[in-house]
Amino acid sequence: MTIGSTTLLTHSLDNRQYQFCQLNNGLRVLVVEDPNAEASSVAATVANGHFSDPTDCLGLSHLLEHMLFQGNQKYPLVDAFATFISLHGGYINAATGSEYSHYYFSITDEHLAQSLDHFAHLLTQPLFEINAIEKEIQAIDAEFSLKINDDLRRLYEVHKETSNPAHPFSQFSVGNKTTLNQRSNKDVRRLLEELHQKMYVTRNITLCVISTLDNQACLNLIKQNFDFITDGTPPVSTSLPPLYLPEQLGIRINITPLKAARRLIVTFALPSVIRHYRTKPLSIISELLADEGQNGLLGHFKARGLATNISVGGGIEGSTFRDFNVNLQLTELGLTQIDAMLESLFHYIQLIKHHAKERFFSEKKALLLQEWKFADAIKATDEAIGLASAIFCYPEKHIVASEYLLDKPDDSVIDELLRYFSPTNMRVKVVSPNAKTNRLSHWYKTPYAFESIAPDLIEKLLYPKGDLSLILPDENPFLSPDHTLVKQETCPAALQQTVKTTNFNLWFGQDDQFGLPRGDCYVSFDCEAAMQGVEIATIKKLWIAILNSHFQQLYYQANVAGLNYHLYSHQCGFSLHTSGFSTKQLRFNQELIEQIHSFDGFTKHFEQVKQQQWQSLHNNLLNKPINRLFNRLSALMQQNTHTPLSMVNIMEKATIEQVHEVKHGLLSKRHIESLVYGNWCANEADHFGKELQQKNAGYIGHEKLSRSISNLCGHDILLHPLPCEHPDAAVVIYYQAPHANLRDSLLTILLEQLVSPVFFNFARQQAQLGYLVGSGYVPFNQHPGIAFYLQSPQYSAQYLITTIRNFLQKLAINLQPFKKNWQDMKRGVVKQLCGKDANLGMKSQRLWSAIGNQDYSFMQKQNTLRELSDLEFSDLMAFVDGLALGKNIGELILYSDQKHHIAPSDLNAILLDDISAFKKRTPLVK
Known part of the structure; x- marks a missing residue:
């Protein structure tokens, strides 16, 4: 019923x-x-959520979430x-x-019934065993320790400490052993039971x-x-009480980050806006403030050398409150001009207040309708989370439509909210390495200070002086009212190679599956010069970043209108990917390619972008050890991938002349490969191909470049130490499969699927090695491999390495019990690799990957099914045995340990300490 x-x-x-x-x-x-x-x-x-936590047991709701996975009355394991x-x-x-x-979870349809049985008991009948509580408190403390140097968490804590202490938002939400061990484990169990009985109804x-x-x-x-x-x-x-007290508004907060960062974050305190979901006033305000065109806020600040990036609209949100943030990434000059930047912001807000808003409602309504009707499917679990949450927020009728519905445009609602956009109702955060501070936050020890904004500045911001260079955006030229489907051509093949020459290949496919007026266009440039070492790679990275900064200003409105672009560097050159609505997209792609070739106005962007790129490389060196180890692994395995450490000094000394020289060198000798897939007919793709071919005609061509990787198999175990100032020890052990064929790929994927929950449970729950533990399938240029990783605040790297190896040896001996799951495992891999493409973008990406791997038959699914059907459980046992004993398997151990040194002889390994020498002497495999 x-x-x-x-x-x-x-x-x-x-x-x-x-x-x-x-x-x-x-x-x-x-x-x-x-x-x-x-x-x-x-x-x-x-x-x-954490608003329910008792003040003497902070983190209880987080602990409760963990405990639901620690066994229940029907499934106690x-x-x-x-x-x-x-x-x-x-x-x-x-x-x-x-x-x-x-x-949330995903499962094959045939196991939905049993999974729902699991899920119902997980949510409603947890055991709350004392020993499990003790272990999970340790896990939460390890999570807290892992994030102790995370600048986002550090800034978030300052935000909490400067809010109303009577509001639950101000409380420490994550929890750690200090807060969760204030009471005995029996008391914590009682609190968990009480909270669960009260809230999980x-x-x-x-x-x-x-x-x-x-x-x-x-x-x-x-x-x-x-x-x-x-x-x-x-x-x-x-x-709930007010989120902020009067003295916590109209203030400036100075914060010192760990990583090199300079930010101006202006927060306006609003009431909840959920009731306005059919008007969407904040969407209108956000898009106007975020406009990245020449006459918008960011363009204004860029022209004066004050800021390099902007994001608008984010902020904490709850049932009774909503923060609205204007977040600017600053230059060093920008840090000295905070007051002037605030005045420009408030002048722009005045423009919005006094401008007729009918056009903006009309544009937004049209865009939302197009996005809704023609949306490419999103990840199903994300959609399920969104819909389950929407039930709490919206009338039943509008649960699905709420995000896209704009049927009650109303200028007065925008005007009502803009009254909150006042200097007396804002909080200004200035994040700077040299900030003047006088406090430390309680848990993350973040240096900060806050003070009231001077009355004369408040007065100036209430009546800001106009600036003629600031103008609200014109009508969006990229909007198209026509999003019709092209006529299906007779017997469309999945993909056709319509152009094939030594230096240019074009592939075309007309979508006959999703029925959307959308598409994807990829253009990849393999450039001979890109293979010439770290200096070229670094300057190429800078050139691509300058182009993106240029495009950001020119084509912001294109993104708003559903025409997206992604220009990115890869190991053999660079690629351009456009996506979204098919109308106008191929012309848009051609315009971007023309800009790539013709744009030479680097001076305008150079210093800002160079500083941004240097800062990004430098900040990479401050990442948590596991991230740094995986970055290093990538650099060791791929010939044309380089470490941030090797690039940072080159970036710091880069010149405009070098950018011009590298641009010319990259474009002068190249190979182009392109895919046009979606809502286009053959003559449109043919016209696009001819334009691209004509653009390529004046340059020296060559064949596609090799993506070779280091061949670790058949060689000694390699040990690579990575110096790191982080106190945790960390380890990544990478096992390279013997062959780059489909069979070894499938065996590696099957092994990862089997071992992942077992290793996680062992490392996190039983051995309690740390919070950041796991395994993953890690292929390099389609050569399969698997990585095991651990980061621990307690144990040495050598202990972690020994623990992983012992685990694998025991797994090899005790693998037989998993035989009963063999067919389910294979079905899981079929779902993962051979399932239907969830959306047009995923299908385009799959076809583009196949082209990149020179799989021109596009028979990967069929070949996978055939190979999987031939695999027996004994094949997996032999594969695991080879892994545990090092038979025909390449093994690379990377570690970081501030306190302990590992002698290679202790692991029967060879020291890898010179990356350049390793790459030169190590044989390659395609």
Whole structure:
């Protein structure tokens, strides 16, 4: 039985079926029948977050989230659900926020019923065993320690400490052993039970399931598995005090970061705006403030050398409050001009206040409708989380439509909100390495200071002086009212190579699957000069960044209108990828390519972009050890990938003359490969190809360049130390499979699928080595490999290495029990590698990857199915045995340990300490 049923508002092209209802026990459920779903995606949202934490046990809600995975009455084994999900081709995760917690997973349809049984018991019948509580407090403390040097968390804590101490937002939300061990474990268990009984009740939980099952069958499964939960009503929510006290507004906060960063963050304190979802006033305000054109705020600041980037609209949000941020990345000069920048900001806000807003509503409404009707599918679990959360926020009818609905445009609503955009209602954060501070935040020890903004500056900002260079954007020239589908051509092949020469290849495919007026166009340049070492690679990185800064100003409106571009560097050159609506896209791509060749006005952007790139490289050296080890692994394995350390000094000394020289060198000798896939007909792709071929005619051509990698197999174990100032020890052990063939790739993927939950449970739960632990499939240029990684605040790197090796040896001996899961594992890999493409973008990416790997038959799915059917469990056992014993497997150990040195002889390894020499002497494999 269900209570009530509502028709949900959707758009005319949505072929999915939605059904919302409330079960007799109060659980609200949305089921979505999606004929194109590759798997079932499930999300539950619980109206409980860290705002519910007792003041003497901060982090309790976070601990509760962890404890739900530590066994329940029906499935008492720790991580039983996570293991079940992994062995059946899915994944699972959870997150705790301020007022909501989210639990979500993906699973094959045939295992949906059993997974829902697991899920219902996980959410409602946890065991809360004392030893598990103790271990999870250690895990949460390890998570806290891992993030102790994370600048985002550090800034967030300063934000909390400068808010109303009576508001729960001000509390420490993550928790650590200090806060969670204030009470005995028995007391913590009692608090967990009380919080769970109070908040994890049916009327406080929403559920969304997206699957191929028809809605009634899916609802029946949900009832079967959730009906046993008794009706529960959450406590009446207490009203929250104001987020900020009067003395916490109209203030400036100076903050010193760990990484080199310069930011101006202006925060306006607003009430909740959820009720205005059909007007979307903040969307209008955000897009106007974020305009990156020449006459917008960012263009104004760039022209004066004050800022390099802007983001607008983000900020903390809750049921009664909303922060609205204007976040600017500053230059050194910008740090000295904060008051003038604030005056420009308030002048621009005045322009918005006094400008007729009808056109902006009209544009936004058209854009939202286009995005909704013609959206490429997003990740199904993300959508399930969004829909489960929306049940709490919007009327039933608008649960699906809320994000896109703009049917009540109203200037007065914008004007009402703009009253909050006042200097007396703002908080100004200035993040700077040399900030003057007089306080340290409690948990993360972030230096900061705050003071009231001077009355004369407040007065100036209330009546800002005009600046004629600041102008609201004109009508968007990239908007197109025509998004029709082209006529399907007879017998369209999946992909056709329409141009094939020594130095230029063009592939074309007309989408016949998704029926959307969208497409993707890739153009990749292989440049002979890109292979000439780290200096060329560094200057190429700078040139690409300058181009992106130039494009940012020219084509911001294109992105708003649904025409996206991504210009990026790769090891053999660079690539341009445009995506979005097909109308105008090929012309847009051609315009970008023309700019790549013709734009030489580097002076305008050079100093700002160079400083930005140097700062980024320098900040890489401050990343947590695991990230640095994986970056180093990439540099060791790929011939034309270089370490940030080798690039940072070159970037610092780079000149404009070098950029011109490297640009000329890169473009003078090249090979171009392109893919046009989507809502285009052959003559459009042919015209695009001829334009591109003509552009290529004046340059020296060559064949596609090799993406060779280091061949570790058949050689000694290699040990590479990486100096790092972080106190944690960290290890990455990379095992390279013997061959770059499909069989070894599948065996490596199968092994990772099997070992991932087992290793995680062992390292995190049993051995308690740290928070950052895991394994992953890590191929380099399609050569398969697997990596195991650990970062620990307690143990030495040598201990971690020994622990990983012992784990693998025991796994090789005790692999037989997993044989019963063999077919499920293979089905999981089929789903992962051979499933239907979830959206047009994914299909385009798959085809482009196949072209990059010279798989011109595009038979990867068929070949994978055939190879998988031939694999036996004994093949995996032999493969694992080879891994554990080092037979025909390449092994590279990377470690960072500030306190301990490892002698290579202790591991029967060879020291790898000179990267350049290693690359020169190590044989390569394609």
